[in-house]
Amino acid sequence: MYGDLDRPPLRGDALTRALEPDGYRVEVLESTGSTNAVVAERARAGDAHGLVVVAEEQTQGRGRLDRTWASPARAGLTFSVLVRPSGPLSWVPLLAGVGVAQALRRQCEVDAVLKWPNDLLIADRKVCGMLAEAVDGAVVLGIGLNVTTRRDELPVPEATSLVLEGATTTDRDTVLRALLRGIADALGDDTRSSYRALCSTLGRAVRLELPGGRSVTGMAQAIDDDGRLVVDGSPYAAGDVVHLR
Secondary structure: OOOOOOOOOOOOOHHHHHHHHHOOEEEEEOOOOOOHHHHHHHHHOOOOOOEOOOOOOOEOEEEEHHHHEOOOOOOOEEEEEOOOOOOOOOHOOOOOOEEEEHHHHHHOOEEEEEOOOOOOOOOOOEEEEEEEEEEEEEEEEEEEEOOOOOOOHHOOEEEOOOOOOOOOOOHHHHHHHHHHHHHHHHHOOHHHHHHHHOOOOOOEEEEEOOOOOOOEEEEEEEOOOOOOEEEEEEEEEEOOOOOOO
């Protein structure tokens, strides 16, 4: 049984039945350290494209640059997707971000935009983060979306949730189905122009915090054909962007 009636559990069997036509198999875990770790292990064991593992509670979640990530149980959607792409790996996480943004805009009627490479923002506050990891020729997409997270439950003031932004639905089952279908559509269409159109980083002054402690400051000018962010003429494949005002 669960205690919070505003945060009902997900049902893996029902989700799989609904999403099988889209190529997904959904498993729901009550608690796990990291859904990315679970799916990465399954990828190495040969599991097929379309495996989705959702955790009602994640205890050792990771973001980019090895940051920790946590959310109250059933307050959000914490899941990982196994993708075995036919095209280049570098664009998979960016296109998945397009799918998530478009799904949130359609299903929840919020003005979600992308911050390079694939954070989701609403009104300049982070509502969703993604962590992509390459595993034996596949990509594991880890996604964490704040759904009914209250203001006092958010880890930082710069974060937000669907409920705080007035989303038209915060039903996690409905939202998860929309996100997964959005990801499948975006990966199938290879919508690189859509990524650039939704990327709020382009045309802004930014500070790019790079692995190893370095940072660069300049104008975000473009996303090149390899998915790299071009800042003052130089392309960068990885880093954490801070939008400067």
